[in-house]
Amino acid sequence: MLRTTHLLYLHGFRSSPNSVKAKKMADIVQRQHPGVTWWCPQLPASPREAMTLLQDGAANWPLDRTAVVGSSLGGFYASWLARQWNCPAVLLNPAVHPARDLARYIGEHPVWYDSSQRIFFEPSYVQELSRLEAQMQDVPMSEPRTLAVIAQGDEVLDWREMLARHEDGQVRLIEGSDHALSDFDLYLPEILEFLHLA
Template sequence: MQRTTHLLYLHGFRSSPNSVKATKMAHRVKTQAPGVTWWCPQLPASPREAMALLQAGAADWPLDRTAIVGSSLGGFYAAWLARQWQCPAVLLNPAVHPARDLARHLGEHPVWHDPSQRIFFEPSHVQALSRLEAQMQDVPLAKPRTLAFIAQGDEVLDWREMLACHGGGQVRLIEGSDHALSDFDLYLTEIMEFLHLA
């Protein structure tokens, strides 16, 4: 695998580029791989708009040197894009059935890291997630190039579903921890090495 020159980080539902994991990852890339193009956009609530943003923003990226890191819903998006782009991805407690899980969260919500910002999650967004889930089944990775960090202590998502979905790639099954991966510092070196950034 060629060295990664372009890295996309995708945050989770109601999160932002200011999340703890995103900022720690950005700092590690800046200090250890300063020549790498780093992009962590604020994702729209609409999955359709999010995918359009990502595909347009990375349209001129060299996909053979591109990699993705995604957390929770961003992990689902990362897995979807990894199939489209056939590039490596690191998945941090990735959502597996976001349409089912987020159907309970319709309406207006504050953004975790800036409660003054609001997102609106609509029924059409659940339908869009269902379509993306179906497409995931249609486009398997040519060869699994994913590394999934799955916390058995995740209080939001079922670790067994994550393992069943992503067990074809590399898996780091973590005893305990939580959905936010509060012990994220422990895994940064492993992530950098997998992405050929170290």
């Protein structure tokens, strides 16, 4: 497999490029792999706009040397892109049924890592997520190149659903931990090896 030269990181719902995991990954890439193109954009609340931003932004990337990392809702997006691009993806407590799970969050919310920023999650965004979920079923991966890091202690998402969705790829099932993967450092060596950045 070719070494990763372009790495995309996707944060979760109400999160940002200032999340702990995103900043740790950015720091590792900057210090240890300065030649790797790193992109961790602030994602629009609209799933359709988020996918357009990502596909346009990576339009000139060499997909055979591209990898994606995503957390929570970003993990769902990363899984979707991995199918579209046929590239490897690391999925950190990835959302499995985001349309169902986020339907109760319609309205305005503060961003976790910047209380001055707010997002408004509109009802139409649930339909956009439903369309993305349907497209996931239409583009199966013949050989899943995913590493799903799943915490049984996740207090937001059901680890059983995550495991059932991603068990065809590599899985790191963690006893305990939490949705944010507060012990993220423990899994970094395995993640970096999977991404061919070790």
